[in-house]
Amino acid sequence: MRAQLRGRLVWLVTGLMLAAMATTLSLRDADWMGDALWGQETIGVAQVLVLPLLAGGAAVVGWRDVGGILTLIPAGRQRWRHFWATFGAWAIPVVALYAVGNLFVIVASWWSEPSIPNATPWPAITQTAGALLVFVVGYALGVVLRSWLGSVVAALLTAAVLILDRMGAISTGLAEYAASGTMLGAVANPAYFGMRLVWMVFVGALIVALLVTVPRRRTGLLVALGAALVAGQLTFPTDDSYGIRPKRADTCTATPVVVCAPPEFRDRAVRAAEMAGQTGAVLRALGVSSPSRFVMWQPGRDHLDNLRLVDPGTFRAPLTLQTVVAGVVAPLSCGLWSGPEPPPYSWFYSKALVESFVMSQLTARITEPYGRLLTAKGAEQSRALVTQAATALQECDLAKVPPSFSNQ
Amino acid sequence: MVTADHRLAAEGDEGDLRPRLRDVTVRRGSFVLACPGWRTRPGLTAVVGLNGAGKSTLLQLLSGQLGPTRGEVELADRTNVLPQVARLSSASSVVDLYRYLAALRGVRRRDREPEVQSALELAGLVEHAVIPMRQLSGGWQQRALVGQCLLGSPTVLLLDEPTASLDVGAARSIWELMRELAGRLPVVVATHEASASVEFCDQMVTVQAGVVGAALEGDQLRADLGRASQSAESFLLGLIEPEERSA
Numbered sequence: 001m002r003a004q005l006r007g008r009l010v011w012l013v014t015g016l017m018l019a020a021m022a023t024t025l026s027l028r029d030a031d032w033m034g035d036a037l038w039g040q041e042t043i044g045v046a047q048v049l050v051l052p053l054l055a056g057g058a059a060v061v062g063w064r065d066v067g068g069i070l071t072l073i074p075a076g077r078q079r080w081r082h083f084w085a086t087f088g089a090w091a092i093p094v095v096a097l098y099a100v101g102n103l104f105v106i107v108a109s110w111w112s113e114p115s116i117p118n119a120t121p122w123p124a125i126t127q128t129a130g131a132l133l134v135f136v137v138g139y140a141l142g143v144v145l146r147s148w149l150g151s152v153v154a155a156l157l158t159a160a161v162l163i164l165d166r167m168g169a170i171s172t173g174l175a176e177y178a179a180s181g182t183m184l185g186a187v188a189n190p191a192y193f194g195m196r197l198v199w200m201v202f203v204g205a206l207i208v209a210l211l212v213t214v215p216r217r218r219t220g221l222l223v224a225l226g227a228a229l230v231a232g233q234l235t236f237p238t239d240d241s242y243g244i245r246p247k248r249a250d251t252c253t254a255t256p257v258v259v260c261a262p263p264e265f266r267d268r269a270v271r272a273a274e275m276a277g278q279t280g281a282v283l284r285a286l287g288v289s290s291p292s293r294f295v296m297w298q299p300g301r302d303h304l305d306n307l308r309l310v311d312p313g314t315f316r317a318p319l320t321l322q323t324v325v326a327g328v329v330a331p332l333s334c335g336l337w338s339g340p341e342p343p344p345y346s347w348f349y350s351k352a353l354v355e356s357f358v359m360s361q362l363t364a365r366i367t368e369p370y371g372r373l374l375t376a377k378g379a380e381q382s383r384a385l386v387t388q389a390a391t392a393l394q395e396c397d398l399a400k401v402p403p404s405f406s407n408q
Numbered sequence: 409m410v411t412a413d414h415r416l417a418a419e420g421d422e423g424d425l426r427p428r429l430r431d432v433t434v435r436r437g438s439f440v441l442a443c444p445g446w447r448t449r450p451g452l453t454a455v456v457g458l459n460g461a462g463k464s465t466l467l468q469l470l471s472g473q474l475g476p477t478r479g480e481v482e483l484a485d486r487t488n489v490l491p492q493v494a495r496l497s498s499a500s501s502v503v504d505l506y507r508y509l510a511a512l513r514g515v516r517r518r519d520r521e522p523e524v525q526s527a528l529e530l531a532g533l534v535e536h537a538v539i540p541m542r543q544l545s546g547g548w549q550q551r552a553l554v555g556q557c558l559l560g561s562p563t564v565l566l567l568d569e570p571t572a573s574l575d576v577g578a579a580r581s582i583w584e585l586m587r588e589l590a591g592r593l594p595v596v597v598a599t600h601e602a603s604a605s606v607e608f609c610d611q612m613v614t615v616q617a618g619v620v621g622a623a624l625e626g627d628q629l630r631a632d633l634g635r636a637s638q639s640a641e642s643f644l645l646g647l648i649e650p651e652e653r654s655a
Contacts, residue, residue: 007499064498071494072556074473075487078512085512214473 007089013057014093020049021101032105034112034315036119037183039105043098043127044176048162052155054094054131055138059154061086062142070143079212083139087208090135098128112316114309116264118183122193123176123241126200130174133200134158136207143211171236172229173199181312185298186242195235203228244300256280261296261309268309268319269296275324276307282361283329286383288390291331303338305331322359329354334396346405347398350389353405357386425449425594427470427487427564432479434469441465443620448484448564451610452590453623455598457648461615463598464492467566470596488513488562492569492598494553496541502552503528503537506559513560523559531555531585547578554585565595571604583608603640606633614648 024046025032025039032038065086073079102124109115138154145153165175173196206225210218250260253273257280261269272294280290297306307327311317330351336343349369356370366374373382385402392400429446441462448470457463468474472483496505506524515523528534531551541549550570557565567586571579583604589595590610599605605612606629614621624647633643 067493068496068498071491072496072509072553073512074471074489074491077514081512081514085508214475 009057009060010090010093013053014097016053017050017094017097020053021046021097024049025101025105028314030108031314031316032109032179034109034115035182035184036106036109036115036117037123037186038179038181038315039109040102040119040123040127041177041179041183043101043105044123044178045180047127047130047176047178048159048166051131051134051162052159055134055141055158056151056155058090058135058138059142059145059150060148061090062139062144063146063148063150064142065139066143066146076212076214080208083208083212086139087132087135091132094131094135095128098124098131102127114265114268114315116184116262118186120188122188122190126193126196127176129197129200130176133174133204136204140207140211168237171233173232173236177239177241182310182315183242184310184312185244185300187245189240189243192240199228199232199235203232244298250295256292258293259296259307259309260294265296265309271319272296272307272309272324275319275321276328278362279325279328279358282358283390283394286387286390288387288394290328290394291333294327297327303333303335305333321362322355325358325362326351326355329358329390330393331396334393336396336398343398344406346401347392349405350393350401354386354390354393357390425564426482426484427472428480428482429469429476430480432469432476432481434465434474435477436465436474439465439618441469441615441618441620443469443479445622446470446613446620447623448594448596449611449623450590450594451626452587452608453594453596454605454609454612455596455615456600456602456605456612456644457598457615459600461648462618462620463615464568466615466620467491467568467596467598470564471566484562484564486513486560486562487564487566488557488560490553490557490565490567490570492572494568495549496553497549498541501538501540502533502544505541505552506556509556510559515560523561527555527558530558530589545578547574547581550574550578550582551585554582554589558589562593564593565589567595568598569600570597571599571601579604602644606630606640606644612647616648 021043025042032042065082069082070079073082102119106119109119138151138158141154141157142150144150161170161172162175164170165172166178203225206221206228210221210225213221249262251263251266251269252258252260253269257273257276259269259273259276276294280292283290291305294305294307295301296309297312305327308323309319311323330337332338336347353369353373356367360366360370370382370386373385377385385404388400388402389405392398425448427446427448429443431445432443434441439460439462443466446466455463455466465474467489469476469481470483471487471489472481473489475481498505500508503524506527507520510520510524525534528537531554533548533552533555536544536548536552541552544552554567554570557567570586571582574582579601583601586595586597587608597605597609606626609626609629611623611626612629613623633640636643
């Protein structure tokens, strides 16, 4: 193994993998930071770059070996030992890379605001196992194709498999969940991760066995490999990596407006409660009452009166007044928002109008579309229309939307 | 010209040496190799035949890489093989390569260094031990490849065309090395080289169109060559292509 570790290729490929992983993690201003599991799954996104690099490097090793050392060790046992030495030499930096990558996102998330403690070992385990499987596949392709072109084939094949798997065209168990937004409320499904792990180990073991077995004994192994690939298609057609099950009980702010959220969002909840109170006061001035209790938005809570204390796509983005106002003026417990058919345009216009009215009142700056209505109809008529729209939104009654909004 | 004098007794004193083949047939696609009997003997055994006659197939059969379609095969305990395609132009030095190969062949850690040094000495590579393989000339690389066959305490060496593509001097040096190794353990060499094989072998086995012939004794071959007043190539051709010659 020491001989292989002295080679330059393993370190070159590891460096490129690290660069690809770091680049992916830093994209979009590292918006995962604060959500450790999202960070872990961003490493899953990086697999599309990292694994083809690894497959290409492994294929170069296989190509060199088949024209070199393997010609001197035809015996299966010696090939087995050589493979393990080579595999071990590559596994050390690969395992270290994934360990460091996962630890980095966890530690970086600790130091962020907000920060949710949702890291789990499962994605790190399957990412590492997937990388080691890809090494085995790449190496095997290098051995079989006996050409440097094997590295191109291995890289393209790996990329294609990952992309097609993510698209749902095939199911291999290799592709990670690869989140594009917050993993708030998500809990790993150990059975699914475990099945993927077993599948990857099984497929990898079959390929290794094929590599070190004399040709006349390969038929059974090839049949088993084919069966394993088919089993993958049947076992992983849906990505059940995570379930939605908020683990941590909410804590709630004091009255008059109550906002309940997991403890790590306490500060945001207090600020949101204050903003919701101001919004409620504006609505009350119109003669419209609004809810006095909200929960923080999390997956599975779409049907409750919720406030987005975090942006699901930009975790560290600051809480804005506009977000809270939007949640208060149009309570999400209204079934129209989650019905089978989307509400009519007048409903969305009502929401936008009331939202802009409240924002205009709270910020002393006229915003649209309230500004246009004010210009067209005058203060008194505009206020009456806003009141009607706010009442319709709060009472979840489409019939109360001013008829003229249909023409807006 | 195969005469009764050339034939060795089927049962010799070295009955324990393996690999042994009995009534073996092996089929690879449309090619069939038939070996009525093979008994490994001490010393250097040259396996000669025309291209495609089945020499490499025979060596693969003897090493266990190929299984017989029919017949009985007894493999040696530890066979080290140098295939025709063997090459290793790595950045590793000769001694590092030997250490690694010794480890792969299961040599225990405490025995590894003495065995490596012994192989380097036997192969005459002590002064080249720290040179990376890729910096050695073709002849020295081949010497290193032959020398590595000694690692792992083999009971038999099977070398396939170890002197192919070497110049005369380098090839002769390899033959001398193989002759020396054959003093320690049975060495089987598949070769095209007529004069060297006759000069160095203790026995010769011909392979003609997929049929493995009986072993011919080296001393007798050399005596016959001396009497035949023909080139070694012509003499050998007479052994491996008798029908066409007589036609």
